[in-house]
Amino acid sequence: MKKWVYSFGDGITEGNAGMRDLLGGKGANLAEMSSIGLPVPPGFTISTEVCTYYYDNERKYPSSLEDDVRLAISRIEKETGLSFADPENPLLLSVRSGARASMPGMMDTVLNLGLNPDVVAGLARSTGDKRFAWDSYRRFIQMFGDVVLEVDHGLFEDALENMKDARGFIDDVDLSGDDLEELVGEYLAIVEQETGAAFPTDPMDQLWGAISAVFGSWMNSRAITYRRLNNIPAEWGTAVNVQSMVFGNMGDDCATGVAFTRNPSTGENVFYGEFLVNAQGEDVVAGIRTPRNLTKAERLESGNDQLSMEEQMPEVYTHLAEVRSLLETHYKDMQDLEFTIQKGKLYMLQTRSGKRTAQAALRMAVEMAEEGLISREEAIMRIDANSLDQLLHPTLDQEAEKTLLTRGLPASPGASSGEVVLTADRAEELAAAGRNVILVRLETSPEDIHGMHAATGILTARGGMTSHAAVVARGMGRSCVCGASEVRIDSNEGTVYIGPAELKEGDLITLDGGTGEVFQGEVPTIMPELSGAFGTLITWADEVRRLGIRANAETPMDARTAREFGAEGIGLSRTEHMFFDADRIVAMREMIMATDTEGRKIALAKLLPMQRDDFAELFRIMAGLPVTIRLLDPPLHEFLPHSNDELEEVAKAAGVSIRMARERAIKLNETNPMLGHRGCRLAITYPEICAMQARAIFEAANLVQKEGGQPVMAEIMVPLAATAREVELCRQIIDRTAQSVEKETGVSVEYMVGTMIELPRSCLVADEIASEAAFFSFGTNDLTQTALGISRDDAGQFLREYAEADIYPTDPFISIDKEGVGALVRIGVEKGKATRPDIKLGICGEHGGDPASIDFCEEVGLDYVSCSPYRVPVARLAAAQAAIRIKSGA
Ligand code: PEP
């Protein structure tokens, strides 16, 4: 018989942390905690295989499941000495979902299950605490009503608020047992009115209702959206955890809380968390009451005037602090814990690897390696290379003038500016139109996930550092300020009041998620430096990586940034990009529009000194590091004059009539410019262009070497070649020019001629091309475009649907299509090496900065990747991770 149910607790524990796929993260870790002797209330996990069975069999359960559940309950009864559905000595249960990966959007929790009119009376008798018993019951009805029976939870909240108003109370805890009994009456009436049926009284019915609600929620639209955004397959399924209740709401020696073994925002090695006295589970995350700090240090720092747990409950605190270090040593990672204190005794309800900011992840990984808890390689592997991007995101320019509107909690770092929007849908809509938005909400919930994803920043009025907004924003790398109590939202009017300011949707604000400040308008930002843990980890990465890292850069600013971020050369300098400036584009247009060689030579003579200066500056900045300069590759449509003014300007510069200029422009117009007269085709048909560029390169190299700079390492690259002959013809021009310049100046310059490999044909004939090219640089932008037959410029219009339909699960222009484009690259590498074993191999398409593609580059044995300057640190780390992965044979 298949095993569907796994018990945990003091008596018998059948799972462990390695069984995450079967038991879900929560279930596996509850089992693990109980097997290492931590105080875990006994319970059981219904496995993810039941979820799969349920969906494969028209939402029916395996036939033996009911008996298995009964048996597991009887084990809990034996261990706790309580009995389910027995008014005299009642066992109450919690029911929670638990997928392999943490999954907001699913049914989360039902507490106090097993209560009915008889049991609540028995509970009041056996505990001698009527208030507690009826408080538990009303919470149960509310949670069960909301998540299982799908009654609008606002109705329960309104009833509770009305009762408090009527009694003149502010806090829930002021309500007496009699008040709560009356409230339960109202809650039961709400349920009956909304669902047309009485609230279930049989505890077994309640249990199966809750279990089915968990499995049912696996396929609700929020969970589906979350899975899509996070690439979680639907086949994984969720587990259900059923556990005996412990109570944090039995009086002032009871509490409930959440904690992180290190600070999840900064990574600092301090115990960090929040708790509420006399409260139950969800009160902390829901942000209903303001939680207190765990430690005294944290309280003093945050200015909270309520005593910390360390001060108020020193003994339990000491126990919790022991659990903290035990769990960190055991899991070798920062843990996110949930606990409850019942009558002064600590119980652990959950542990999992805690979500953290990119900054915290770095600091923790480096410090844990320095503490000897993990190895340096483990530290390197722990960081999501893409997340480093967040650290390279701007912080506010301290010098800039700014108007502070209010402050909240610094929930997720990074500065962001954008237009205020009040709903998730609106955020998504505006972001899709390319606008930056800040999502402003009272608090967020899983329904807002798509809007949070679309926003650059999130601001909430309610909730603490562990609220939904804070946790999700940190995970997504959005800047977030939460719990800003001076934010008031009037959704009817579309108005938001932030401190003294009255703002409308569309008004600009700026968040500093690192300080919790909210400013009016758009505040200028500055880029961070690589220091501290970042610097250390990157140095470790450099020690293990094999791939070289270069940058795509053509402006002096880009080249400097690239070097600051550790680039080891320039892998692509797009010379056509050097002519976008207003004062240069005319000369460039004049050259393109020239009708004969003479006219072109006149224009080229104007371009030569500009190019020479550009190249000299790049050579100076790169100080002897290799610089790959690509010959002109202008998709003509980007350069042709369009407006009358532009035409007039070119005509004047070239000394021709506007009519002639217009006729020439019409003649040059192409139907498919991306497949037209671009790349080396230009150099082949107009060799004087290639000669001018080669001359500019050699003269610039001479200049810099004469200034006493490092010898220049020039790599001249032919774009878009499909044949060896094209490379040969370009190389001949370059070689001839090198000889002339050497003769004129008496100085020789070291250079190589190589080619981009960016067409399927060039991969297939790479052996021939290699006889003419000393290096290959895979241009995977054009290679993807031409291999897939998808225009780079138009792909955005349908690729999202392609991703959803699982055709290209990730955008092939971002992450290399390994099966198709990757196969072409492999052929190119093999054939290139066959002809020229020492051929230098690199990549300079956008994929050069994408970790998954970098992993592929390591696998096929390229020598370097080249990416945009800000991706250089990401690439350094990703290259190290790829080297470690391949070495370990994973
Ligand atoms: C490429 O095609 O991958 C490449 C780097 O060239 P460009 O993007 O300039 O066409």
Ligand code: MG
């Ligand atoms: Mg290209």
